[in-house]
Amino acid sequence: MVDFSKLNNAGSSKSAGSLIETFARLDRQVSHVELRPSQIEIFKQIDNSIANRDLVVKLNTGGGKTTTGLIYLKHMMDKYREPAVFLVPTTQLAEQVVDEGAKIGLDVHVWAAKESYPPEGCVQCAAVMVCTYDKFFNGKSTFARKDVRLVPCALVLDDVHSGIETIKKNFSANLVLDASRELIDLLREPLKQAEPANWTRLELGDEGAILEVPHWIISENIDAIRGVLAKYSGDGDLLFSWSYLSRSLEMCRIVIGLQGAAITLDPPFSDYLEHYVKVRHRLFMSASLHDGAPLIRELGCDEVSAANPIQVSGETAVGERMVLVPSLIDPAFSRDSLLRLARHFSQLTNVVVLVSSDAQSEYWVSGGAVKAEKVSFSAVVAKLRAESRGNFVVFVNRYDGIDLPDAACRILIIDGLPSGEGIVDRLDNSNSGGLLGMRGKLANKIEQGLGRAVRSSSDYCAVILAGQDLANFVSRRVVLESFSSGTVKQIEIGREVSKAIAQEADKVTGIANALGQLLGRDQGWREYYATQMASIIAPPGIAEEAATRRNVAVAERDATIAAQARDYPGASNKLRRAANLLEKDRYSRGAIKQSAAKIMYLHDRVAAMDLQGSAYADNYNLSRPPVLPAPSQRRISDQADLLAEWFREFDDKNGALIELDALAARVSYSNDTETVEAAIYDLGRFLGAESRRPEKETGRGPDNLWMFGERAFCIEMKSEKFSKLWKSDAGQIAVSSRWVSDNFPGMAEIFDVIGSDVVEADNVGDFSDLTKVMTGEVISDMVVRLRGLIVGLITQGPLFGEDPANIQRQLGPHGILPQQIHGYLREIK
Incomplete structure (x- = not known):
């Protein structure tokens, strides 16, 4: 040897x-x-x-x-x-x-x-x-x-x-029920004062009610909060996160919902x-x-x-994806039609559906899909990989972490916009404009979902983006900036294919034929796809935006380190400088200012509340300071400018039409009050108003407020009213109107509006002659008029369609100037 x-x-x-x-x-x-x-x-x-x-x-x-x-x-x-x-x-x-x-x-x-x-x-x-x-x-x-x-x-x-x-x-915890109850009891009185509207919704059992505990309330009750959490530190999620949270409790966020409370340290301090x-x-x-x-x-x-990531120069996007958007093909395209398509094609190949919740999966299970449970997950994936056809599977919250290469999945359906997994995510996701990082997080989930079924350069798959919310989301320019250039190009190709299918008489057959062309390896499709993917160009300004986001991230990280060292002035100053970098994104700017105010409150409470007011003026979804920001801090912009600002959010302008069509359903008075008030808020924003929800934001004032320059619509919603309008309704609108006058002294006109399908009053004399009624029919008419304007802007192209001066010229002909809107309102009888 x-x-x-x-x-x-x-x-x-x-x-x-x-x-x-x-x-x-x-x-x-x-x-x-x-x-x-x-x-x-x-x-x-x-x-x-x-x-x-x-x-x-x-x-x-x-x-x-x-x-x-x-x-x-x-x-x-x-x-x-x-x-x-x-x-x-x-x-x-x-x-x-x-x-x-x-x-x-x-x-x-x-x-x-x-x-x-x-x-x-x-x-x-x-x-x-x-x-x-x-x-x-x-x-x-x-x-x-x-x-x-x-x-x-x-x-x-x-x-x-x-x-x-x-x-x-790992730096968060959903609290067990007893801990949630004790924490809520502890903070009940200060929260009633700070968040009266949201607190009332919680007490009334509103499933959608979620509120974040203002940071100054956490700071002022820190020892008592620590005592409650320490008592339950061995239970549930706290068992694995308390060692981190307890060291930075004053920096944590606490969010309360009907089902309990959650706490998180954001950003996590991995040091x-x-x-x-x-x-x-x-x-x-x-x-x-x-x-x-x-x-x-x-x-x-x-x-x-x-x-400066290490990457292969010139590497193209992986694999081949045909991205189809049914809502672009036909806004009325139904879920049932998609289910029938999925069942049909599952006999020819493997079809996989991604959903964000168990409740959402039930629709597909009832339609014949097999749900991949935790215990059966590996077996289901193995079956997909072993068999090239005959499998129809739905996965819950598996936008990443599974590989379905080649014939394991040839048709992938992403059903709706991914939702957050906890109440903190739900809160951030529901905030108008989205708090810092939320849009990026959703975009990342969607892009990861797109990649589940294409795992190599030779792989191919059809991806169907189902639901108006998802179609609307991927139409927005700010969202596309969060995707890779390859994914953006695939979505653009999908739009063109979807528009071509939209011209066909039978839309369902059109989608089926396109899927058949992909699965049959149609030469025309393959050549079209290859030609389009060879012309990928990164959108202008992407590098600059990325650099800004990195600079903000550096400031947040450095501020976290400084705060851990109890250098509160240094930490808050770093965040204030970071906020100044976000000139174009007032929502994110406000969130960064609030983070700075949270730290500043630990060493200078007066200055912190002043900064919190500035944060709230940027983003009205943040914690409302005890003293409202001065009127001079509140933005009132020209109608055409604000409408143009909303329209520019869409890279694919048809996304604006999708959003309006979805709004038409939400604004129906048959919905619950919260849904209707949120929809009225959005309608005002789309019309170019400075739209607010004062009662929700401050606990005072009208349910909704639209401000067009010096004209304000003070709106009290009575969408669930079926009886006559009473003296109490007259008193409520009068009080709200005075609130608007006191808080916005520069208003030339304040229009008092009651949102209801009821126009009869018990006594007409109880109401001011200026008080009008906004019926469901009036709202529908406004949506139709706005839709007509948007269709016209789309046909004019981005050069003119996004120009505020051009939009201003279109407002009158389409009948959506504020004085015209007031003219549509109904008289009280």
Whole structure:
């Protein structure tokens, strides 16, 4: 027997000098497993920056991300002779990493949940460790346990966009019922004063009622709040997050809804984790990194690395997607028609539906789909991969974390806009304009959903974006700026295909034929798709917007660090400077100002409340300060300017029509009061008014307020009224009208309006001659007139259609000037 150890010279025992050499040294069991040109290029780029602590890799799905991460960890493990860890969002993905390691000849072991000690092979550096983000980042992580204390030399954070959401959950908690009750009882009186309208909705059992506890109430009751939460720190979610939340309680957000309360530290302070901050090298990987801001804000990634991700130059979007939008084909296209299409095509191929809730999945299950439950998830995925047809499956909240390549899924339906998973997400998502990060989060979920069924450059799939809310969302320019240029181009192709189908007499047959062309590999479709995808051009201003978001993220991260060190003046100043960068986005600017005011309140309460007033003036969905901002702080803009501002939100202008059609249904007086008042708010905004909901925002004033320059419509909604208008109704509108006059002294005219289908009064003399009634018929007429204006603007093209001067000229002919709107209102009889 030859003793090869004696033949081996000392130099050959050194660690590999490059990632390519590390790969070459592996004992691969399959001869055809070799590096692709794109992987070789990525490896070389990583080698050139291997000394950097943080590296960011952007590589399309199917581009070899897993192999790249494993070789990087093997290289670092050999260099330092210390454990290396690969993080993934789910246990299913962990098993896939193990399988990939076996293919390239690298041992990979899973450190599973509830296992107390790490795999021995990983500790001895004979194997790479893989585990979930939850295992690594939760507040009772076994990595940090005293008898383990495992700090990796290198860390790969795969699918980091999804991992960040898990990390946020580790710094949050939905409180158990008893804790919620005690917390609500504790804060009852201050919340009644601060949020009277929302508090009343909660007491009345309104399912949609959610309110955020103002930060000054948290600060003033911090010890009592700490006592309640500490009492339940061993229960539910708090068991795994209290160790983090308790150290920064004054910086936390608390949100209360009908079903209970939730608490979150946002942004999460990952520096609390020794086994994260002491890692020598970190590699962040994702197929959908657009600006790097979340890596900086949530994970403390180096800003230079985040701004300059390693990627293959000239790499095109992965695979082929035919994106169809039924609402663009026909606004009346029904869910039932889509279900029939799905059932038909499931006999020919595999059809998968993504929904955001169990309740939403029931429709598809009742129509014949199989729901992938937690216990059956792996079996359902395996069946899809094993069989090329005959499967009709619905997944709940699986916008990422599952791979359905090739025939596993040829038709993917995304049913509706993803909803938040908790009340904090629901609150942020419901806020008009969206709070900082919410739009980006939803856009990321949608883009991840689009990628579930296309996993390589040769893969193909049809994606159907179902529901008016989703169609409207992807029409908005600000949303498209959150997508990759490849995804934007695929959506644009889908719009053109959808418009072509819209010209056909039978829309359902048109969609079926288009799907058949994709599945049949129609040469015309393939050539059209390839030609269009070859002309991808990044929209102007994207780089500048991305740089702004990164700069804001740096400020938020630095402010968090300063606040942890009790440098409250320094922290609040960093955030105030960041708010000044957001000139174009007043909603996000207001959110940043509120974060600054929260910190400032800990050292200067007077200045903090002044800043909170400024934040509230920017975004009326934030916490209302005890003293309202002065009238001079409140924006009153020209009708044409505001209407143009709304119209510019849509990259595909047909999205404005979709939104109006959806509004027509919401504004019906047959809906509940909250839905109608929210719809009236939106209608005012679309008409070009400065639209408010004073009673909801301040606890005083009218239900709705439309301001067109110096003209105001003071609106009290009585949509659920069926009897006559009474003296009490007259008194209410009079009080609200005085509130408008007191708070907006510059108004030349205040029109008192009652929203109701009832125009008869018990005594007409109780009402002012100026009080009119806005019936459902009047509202429908306004929507029709506005729709006519929008159709005209669309035909004129963006140059003229978005021009406020041109819009101003169209307002009168379409009958939506404020004095014309007042003329449509009904007299009280």
